[in-house]
Amino acid sequence: MTTEELVAQIRLKKSFLCIGLDTDLEKIPSHLLKEEDPIFEFNKAIIDATHHLCVAYKPNIAFYEAYGIKGWIALDKTIKYLNTNYPELFTIADAKRGDIGNTSTRYAKAFFEDMEFDSVTIAPYMGKDSVEPFLAFKNKHTILLALTSNKGAYDFQIKLISGKELYKEVLETSITYENSENLMYVVGATKATFLSEIRKIIPNSFLLVPGVGAQGGSLEDVYKYGANKQIGLLVNSSRGIIYASKDEDFAQKAAKSALQLQKQMKKLMH
Numbered sequence: 265m266t267t268e269e270l271v272a273q274i275r276l277k278k279s280f281l282c283i284g285l286d287t288d289l290e291k292i293p294s295h296l297l298k299e300e301d302p303i304f305e306f307n308k309a310i311i312d313a314t315h316h317l318c319v320a321y322k323p324n325i326a327f328y329e330a331y332g333i334k335g336w337i338a339l340d341k342t343i344k345y346l347n348t349n350y351p352e353l354f355t356i357a358d359a360k361r362g363d364i365g366n367t368s369t370r371y372a373k374a375f376f377e378d379m380e381f382d383s384v385t386i387a388p389y390m391g392k393d394s395v396e397p398f399l400a401f402k403n404k405h406t407i408l409l410a411l412t413s414n415k416g417a418y419d420f421q422i423k424l425i426s427g428k429e430l431y432k433e434v435l436e437t438s439i440t441y442e443n444s445e446n447l448m449y450v451v452g453a454t455k456a457t458f459l460s461e462i463r464k465i466i467p468n469s470f471l472l473v474p475g476v477g478a479q480g481g482s483l484e485d486v487y488k489y490g491a492n493k494q495i496g497l498l499v500n501s502s503r504g505i506i507y508a509s510k511d512e513d514f515a516q517k518a519a520k521s522a523l524q525l526q527k528q529m530k531k532l533m534h
């Protein structure tokens with residue numbers, strides 16, 4: 265999907281919501297456990313109930329890998345379901361990959377060609393030759409971890425290296441990579457006040473912003489400091505939406521929770 269198509273969706277739906285499909289068999293309603301593929305049935309119900317309120321879905325791959333081959337099958341069915349029924353939605357494989365060049369190419373093939381995700385999250389630590397193999401794919405997006413939402417972000421990302429915070433070094437160096445126009449960045453909603461500094465370095469890039477909902481980040485602050493002319497934000501909530509209820513009405517409750525965020529987004533966009 266092109267960035268222009270993503271921006272058009274955001275304007276049409278008045279939403280920059282990304283719903284995280286962090287599907288955990290211990291948290292989904294128990295009546296689904298008797299289904300042959302409870303993970304897929306859960307995802308399908310959530311997607312059907314919420315697709316008009318969001319512009320992106322982000323399955324976190326860990327939640328699928330945790331169930332071995334069954335988890336991978338459920339992930340494959342989920343991405344195929346999305347691409348077949350709702351091709352207008354942006355899809356993110358939250359895999360946090362990155363390795364030496366030839367290995368990164370294999371990861372890129374897995375998520376972009378085999379599973380046909382629009383984007384994948386990547387750790388920047390191994391540098392240029394670990395990131396560029398992902399950037400080589402046309403109309404696919406590489407979402408680089410810049411400043412993450414967790415406490416551990418302070419261990420390295422904010423540390424000064426020759427007088428500059430490491431996350432700023434990541435941003436500045438990454439824009440020199442080949443095909444850097446295919447980059448997006450992760451910035452945690454819990455670090456919203458850093459967004460004005462970040463926007464000075466990457467004014468036009470899209471940001472994936474997780475951490476509203478369960479982690480307590482503020483949507484208003486994210487918009488205030490992070491929005492650009494084309495909005496430029498995908499704000500993710502996973503648990504706060506998909507586990508709104510453990511009962512038979514879980515999908516409707518998830519839609520209600522997504523609607524609350526979408527309404528706030530619509531207000532901010534005006």
Ligand SMILES: O=C(O)c1cc(=O)[nH]c(=O)n1[C@@H]1O[C@H](COP(=O)(O)O)[C@@H](O)[C@H]1O
Pocket residue numbers: 284286324358385411412413414450451452474475476477478479500501502503504
């Ligand atoms: O890359 C991510 O998506 C990510 C980066 C980050 O800094 N913080 C973060 O929470 N995430 C992911 O975003 C999702 C947040 O989930 P909730 O806290 O349940 O909304 C999880 O899948 C996390 O792995």
